[in-house]
Structures are given as structure tokens and as C-alpha cells.
Amino acid sequence: MSTVDDAPVGAALELLNISSLLTEDQRDIQRAVAEFLADRVRPHIGQWSEDHHFPRDLVPELGKLGLLGMHLDGYGCAGVDAVSYGLACLELEAADSGLRSFVSVQGSLAMFAIWRFGSENQKQEWLPRLAAGDAVGCFGLTEADFGSNPAGMRTHAVRDGADWILTGEKMWITNGSLADVAIVWAMTDEGVRGFLVPRGTPGFSASDISNKLALRASITSELSFDNVRLPDSARLPEAHGLRAPLTCLDEARFGILFGAVGAGRDSLDSALAYAGSRIQFDRPISAFQLTQQKLADMAIELNNSMLLALHLARLKDAGEIKPVHISMGKLNNVRAALAIARQCRTIFGGSGITTDYPPLRHAINLEAVLTYEGTAEIHALTIGQALTGHAAFSG
Template sequence: MPALDPLDLYRIADELTDEERMIRESVARFVDSKAMPLIAECFDEGRFPSELVPEIAELGLLGSSLDGYGCAGLNSVSYGLICQELERCDSGLRSFVSVQSSLCMYPIHAFGSEAQKEQWLPRMASGEVIGCFGLTEPHGGSDPANMKTHAKKDGDDWILNGAKMWITNGSIAQIAIVWARTDDGIQGFIVETDSDGFEARDVKAKMSLRASITSELYFDNVRVPDANRLPNVKGLKGPLSCLTQARYGITWGPIGAAQACLAEALRYAEDRELFRRPLSANQAVQLRLADMARRITGAQLMSLRLGRLKDAGEMHPTQVSLAKWNNVRMALDIARECRDLLGGSGITLEYVPIRHMLNLESVITYEGTETIHQLVVGRELTGHNAF
């Protein structure tokens, strides 16, 4: 029988359509030829590789699962594969596309007026306009209902005050999708970042997601026209539905990170000779590598099934929580194992595991911490809300 692909033991690729395979291969070529050669340097310098944005847009990766308005209209599995290949390079690259697509373009597409869609979505799909998503606040991220940012009606405008924290793309964005408390419940606003009273400050000295921009947003009597309010949603349903879209992509992304780490560990274990034999001939090493392949395979099957459910309109948010919890934990554990297998070499950026390991410490925290997703599953199983 032919040998199996070490990164795809269950031949998940056979379950993809021709279009899905073509999309995955196209993004993989971009990652290998354009992103991989510079990502370690960007991580080291704490710099987002903005020079990649035009080609990311040209490939149709921004808002790829949305229909119309210059978007590609791909299915959910294709979007997941895009996230997987981008995060095989770096979580920061996938985060950029995830925020632009799922947290900024999606709410405009789902809850915006026709005028808002026509004004913003084509330019966001082309990369001309970058967005950021303002939900998390400095006093705590796991309880969005305890929101302090507020907007007060003033004639035909709204006056926005407050602050948001841990905002990807904040200082390079032309618009921010900001969720604020109003007298009529929580509502979403498209805030143009050149507005008076708006300020974005980058978070410095990060040890994770260094090739990504993370910002704090401040609103000091920012005047927002009512025409920039998202008219078709009120309450937490709006931001939480955006998070479900983003979390779905995150279930796929860490698979790519884990595959990159396992591939590196396999190469290293074969090339590294200890006690007159390759490291890969050691039983303890093989057990660890086999366990990594087992966990990656389980995550691949979970995300593929989730994508098929999403495309059928049958995906439940709890299923997303289960996959986000499982797959990010899988990838973080594998990155740590691979870092250890590489010995002293594992702490350098010449090899990928330490970078993925540090990035995944953020991925396991954002878009709902591991504990939050465990409690979501627990609530589904028992019927009791333990938050």
C-alpha cells in the first residue's frame, strides 16, 4: 500500500471537493512562497507584514465566504482551509484575515443597510479599507454583557464614549465595528477611525502574536452619524454571532500550526543523530510523534464535519465551542512537545515551534477562553448555566 501523508493520516484531502482542494493549494503556494520567507523576521521585529495584504486581497481571501459586493462567495470548508493554511505560517496572519472577514465584513453584510454594504464591503474585499472589531473592554473580556462603552443619541448622531482592549488591526484600520450600550440595548456602529476623539494605541512588549497589530481603542465624545449604526440587530446577538463566525475559522487555523510543528519535528528527528542512530528511531520520540498525529487527525475530522454542518445551515454554537476548545488545546500541546523535542534549537526562530507555541497562548485565550468554551459545552450537557 502507498505510504500515508504524515500530516493527513486519514486522507482528509480525499473528502474535499476539487474547488476546495484548489483553494487550499492556492493559499498554500502563497504561504510557502511569499509569507514563510519573512514571517520569522516579522515576529522577531514585532512587525505586521502589511506588504502581503494586496496579494491576500487579490487571492480573494478577505470576506471569502460572503456573497456579492466583490466577495468570493466560497463555502465554509473553503474558508476553514484558508485559515488552516494561513496559520500554518503564523497565527497573526490568520488573525488579520479572520478579523477582516468574520468580525468586520460579516456584521456589515449580516446587519448593515444596503448603503453600508455598498460603501464598505467592496473596498474591504480589495484590502483598500481595513477594519477592526471593538467588543472586549479593559475591565474584562469574558463578560461582554458588562459593557461600559456607551452611545447617546444626539439629534441625527450618536456620541460614543468608552474604551476597547486587545483589538487586532486597531491602529491600521480605517473603520472599527464598535459595540456600545445604548438606551435601546447594545448596538453596533461603524466608526471611522479618522473621527475626532478616536484614538488607537498599540500594545507594546508582546511575547505573542508579534507579527500582528494589537491595540487599545479610546472614544472621547466621538460623533457617529446614525447612518453608521448597524440597523438590523440589537443586543448581544450581534457581537456573539460575529464571534461564532470567527471561532469557526479558529477551529481550522491551529490545525495548520500543529501541522507545521509536526513537520518540523519529523525533519529534525530524522536529521538529528544521538547515540549512533537518528532521533526518530527512539521509541519515546516515536510515541510522542504518533500522539501528535493522532490529535491532529481528530481535529481535522472535527473541523471538516463542523464545516459541512455550517454549509448545511445546521451548525450549533456549542459545536463551535467544542472544536475551538479541542483544536487550540491540541495545537498548543503539540507546539510545546515539538519545542521540547528540538532541544536547545527549539527556542530559536530558526525553527517554527516556539513561534507557534507563543502565538497559540493568545489563540487559546481570545474569542472565548478555554474555560468559557468548556462551560458552554457543560451548559449544553446539563442545562445549567455555570458562568
């Protein structure tokens, strides 16, 4: 059987010498994450995906490496720049979208919500534990009937004396059954508010969604809240309205637009290695014009996506990034990576449908990534609104 082990890592992104655009510290962070994944994840990820297994034991190791909430300041977080965070997401998703999803939800949704909207007591209680990987967080916004329109959520919280009573259900929640704390968004008489719901709170339960075809090396759950009583200290005091959870989603979407490049790069690098070693008609298939056309087209799209990601990261570091920028990045880069993964699979022929090679696993995962944290359609309409001034997706 042919192997991809000899492929030069990142070869597909070196045509434009993109590494020269990075600082030494940024390259060091990217290299450290890649080496960790090569040792601890890559030898097992195909089997984990097939077995629908998330490696919970890796979480403290991710914390030790500084990957959890790495772009946040203080409370045990690394406080790196946006480029470094993006490069870490790129390497994580090059291994598997499920692993990047875990890190995104932990750091850019659960931790960011507490860091940005929480009280000092909430930050002190949860952020150091979450950063170290001693605790896991999840983010409950989506409901079965309200994905693209979270403003219609049915989960609600009502005041009862000094407490709140939380009732409802959330769907498609990454890390749900693993979580030691859930960040839950609910409708109240005062508008949308966020609450911290620790594991074991009476009335709070989580059940896993087991019939997934994508993101199989990731835990996805349904959360249920049956008259859950919470003190007012569980409320995120600085979160007012739907803008709060949407701000958190923009943080996570930023990681996705880099992560998609990683999935595309891994697919293309593996296809390059396979095409160079697979012999047909007495020559490697990489010597045939049709194969080279595929490889060239994919390399152009991949490098364009990477340059877009770096541009957006620099806008973010400068404090100039806007939601429409992130929508453009996620839509373009996920769409490009999905096309690359599908095309790479064709280079492997029949072998490409096995877990021995990554492109089809990436393609299936990217089908989910294309939908979650804003569907392709919603991101397209966000861009359309910026261009025309008309919001086509509101009532």
C-alpha cells in the same frame, strides 16, 4: 544546522488520507493559499515575529487572492463554502497565527458584521474595499474589564438630536491602529448597538499594545472614543442586542478551529523533518522509540482535530451548526494544537527555542488563541450548559 525545508507538507495529516475527503476545488484553494504563503510569508515570518512587525503591504495581495471575506456572498467577496474557508485559515495559521488573525478579523468580524447587520449603503461603501484589501477593518467589543462578560461593557452611545455621541475604550483589538473603519459595540438606552467609526473621526484614536509575547506578527491595539459624534447612518441598523456581536464571534471562532489544526500540523511536520535529519548516537533521532511515541501520539490528536473541523464545516454548510459546536471545536483543537506545539519543541532540543524553527512560536501564539474570542473556561462552560441546562457563568 538541520533543516525542515524537505518535509512533505501536510505529511502528518496524510495517515488517514484526509485529502480524499475534499473536493478538487477545495484542494485547489488550499494549495493556492499554501503556495502564496511559501513564497511571501514563510521566508520572513520568524523575523517579523521577532521584530513585532505586521506586513501591511501583504493586505492587497490577500485581497487579490480572494481571502478577505471569502465566505461571504456579493460585494466583491468570493462566496466559497465553509470547508474552503476553513482550509484557507488552516494554511494561514500554519504560517502564523497573527496572519490568520488578520484575515479572521477582517472577514469574519468586521466584514461579516457589515454584511449581516449593515445597511445597503454601508455594504456598498465598505465591503468591496475591505474584500480587495484597499481598506482594513477592526472589531471593538472587548474592554479591559469586560472580556468574558461583554454585557458589562462601559462604552456607551447616547442620542443627541439626529446623531449619536460615543464614549469609551476597547482593548485587545486586532488591526486596531491599521483600521480604516472600526466596528464598535456600545451600550445604549435601547441595548447593545453597533457603529461604524471611520479612521480620522474626531475623538477616535488607537494606540498599539507593544509588550506582547504572543502574536507578535500582528497588530493589537487599544481604541479610545472621546465624545465621538456619529450620524445615525453609522449605526448598524439590523444589530439589536448582544446576540449580534456574539454571532460575529462565532464566525471568527469557526476559522480558529481550522487555524489551530494548521499550527499543529506545521509544528509536527517540522518536527518530523528535524527528527529524520538530526543524528545522535549514530542514527537519526526519529529511529528512537521515545521520539516515535511522541510523533504517533501527536499525529493521532492532529488527525482527530482535522476530522472534527471538517465535520463542523459540513454542519455549517448545511446551516445546522450551533454555538456549542463551535465551542467544542475551538476548545478541542486549540488545546490539542498547543500540546502538539509544546511537545514538538522538545524534539528540537535547544534549537527549538530559536526563531529558526516554528513550534515554540506556534505554542506562544496558541497561548493567546486559547484565550481570545472566548477563553477555554468559557467554552467549557458553554459545553457544560448544553449538557446540563445550567448556565454556570451567568450571574
